[in-house]
Amino acid sequence: MTSPHTPSHTLAFIGGGNMASAIIGGLIQQGTHPGQILVIEPQASARQQLMDKFQIRTLPQASEALSEAGLVIWAVKPQVFKEAAEFTKPFCSAALHLSVAAGIRSDSIAGWLGTEHVVRAMPNTPALVGLGQTGLFARPGVSTSDQAWIEHVVSTTGQYLWVQEESLLDAVTAISGSGPAYVFFFIEAMVEAGVHMGLSPEQAHQLAVGTFVGASELARSATESPAVLRERVTSKGGTTYAAITAMQASRLQDLFQDALEAARARAHELGDAFGT
Numbered sequence: 001m002t003s004p005h006t007p008s009h010t011l012a013f014i015g016g017g018n019m020a021s022a023i024i025g026g027l028i029q030q031g032t033h034p035g036q037i038l039v040i041e042p043q044a045s046a047r048q049q050l051m052d053k054f055q056i057r058t059l060p061q062a063s064e065a066l067s068e069a070g071l072v073i074w075a076v077k078p079q080v081f082k083e084a085a086e087f088t089k090p091f092c093s094a095a096l097h098l099s100v101a102a103g104i105r106s107d108s109i110a111g112w113l114g115t116e117h118v119v120r121a122m123p124n125t126p127a128l129v130g131l132g133q134t135g136l137f138a139r140p141g142v143s144t145s146d147q148a149w150i151e152h153v154v155s156t157t158g159q160y161l162w163v164q165e166e167s168l169l170d171a172v173t174a175i176s177g178s179g180p181a182y183v184f185f186f187i188e189a190m191v192e193a194g195v196h197m198g199l200s201p202e203q204a205h206q207l208a209v210g211t212f213v214g215a216s217e218l219a220r221s222a223t224e225s226p227a228v229l230r231e232r233v234t235s236k237g238g239t240t241y242a243a244i245t246a247m248q249a250s251r252l253q254d255l256f257q258d259a260l261e262a263a264r265a266r267a268h269e270l271g272d273a274f275g276t
Contacts, residue, residue, distance in 0.1 A: 009036070009070030011153070012092065014084055016041035016050050016058065019100050020075040022127040024054055026156025038065060040088070066091035071149060074099040074109070078274045085112035096146050098153065102173060103270025106139050106166060116141025119150050122172045123157065125180050132158030133179075135172030137165075167268075174263035182259075183212060 011027070013020045016039045024037055037056040041047045047058040059065060066072070066088065072095045076084050081104050089112065096117045099109055106118045116139050123134040134154050138147055147162075154160045163169060187208045194204025219226055234240045247253070 010068040011037050012066050012069035012072045012095075013037070013039040013041075013075055014062075014072060014088060015039075015075035015077075016043075016046045017075060018125070018128060019123060020073065021050065021053070022123075022132070022157050023073065023075075023153060024050070024056065026127075026130065027153065028054060030156050038069065040066070062088040062091055064091060066095075069095050071096045071098060071153070073097075073153070074101055076101055078103050078270055081109070081274065082112055085109070089113050096142070096149065098150055102177065103267050103274065105271045105275050106137065108271070108275035110139060117146065118142070119146070120166065120169060121150075121154060121160075122169050122177045123154070124176050124178075127157035130156075130158055133176040134158065134160040135169050135176070136160055136162045137169055138162070170264045170267040173267040174260045177267075178263045182256075187212060 011032070013024065020039065024039075027037065028034060034055045035057070037054070039047070039050055039056060039058045040060075040062055041050065041058055042060050044060070047060065050056060050058055057065075062084075069092050072088070072092050074081065074084075074097065078101050081099075081101050093114055095115075096119070097109065097113060097115065098119045098121055099106075100121045100123050102122065104120075106120050109118050109120070110116055118139045119142055120137045121134050122136075123132050126132045127134070134157065136150065136154065138150075142150075151160060163172065187205075190208035190211075191201065191204040194207060195201055199207070219229060222229060230244070234244055
């Protein structure tokens with residue numbers, strides 16, 4: 001699959017960490033030539049790892065080579081975005097920009113880079129195995145063909161959705177951006193409970209992980225709501241009923257909603273802390 005833009009256009013990544021690697025791997029798997037990809041990454045070991053794995057070009061700092069880029073993907077930590085933008089801006093002001101940095105608002109990015117061609121993305125770590133969820137927001141200066149190019153890039157890591165209000169990306173962050181950690185937290189708790197009940201760690205891990213995988217696939221493919229699916233395995237007076245009743249008595253659902261609200265609020269705070 002080729003991008004909607006001219007094949008000669010380079011895709012440049014600012015930052016070569018896990019999320020950049022996930023997107024690069026997906027792009028190459030779907031037909032992007034490694035020669036079209038350039039990564040700016042200051043750490044020598046990270047550059048070498050990327051070159052060994054993908055046979056792509058890497059540089060330690062921004063340079064004139066970035067002027068080839070039609071799309072620049074920002075995969076840097078929020079606290080270093082502004083500084084990185086200052087060094088990069090002179091070389092790629094005409095490019096389309098896609099940011100996967102948590103919390104940094106598009107107003108800040110547009111101001112730092114001097115362009116309205118900015119899309120914000122909130123991906124999550126299952127992108128590393130092609131099962132990611134990514135929320136997207138485009139500034140008014142982003143064209144339909146630009147959005148199509150962004151969709152092509154992001155779809156290599158899983159599913160995506162567009163939101164019409166940028167503030168909703170904070171909710172995306174709370175639900176799917178941070179969401180894998182919640183799943184891992186529950187898996188940890190189930191494994192610990194299983195071991196406490198006498199299962200081996202390996203047995204408990206298989207059961208807990210396998211249950212999440214199976215239940216998630218069932219929820220994905222079913223036409224019924226999760227509430228209906230839950231009710232189907234919750235016979236009154238049975239084992240599931242005992243567990244659900246105990247969770248409800250502990251206000252687990254309310255506590256979980258409070259936790260997601262805390263994540264959403266923190267995403268907003270990051271924008272305040274590291275933006276303009």
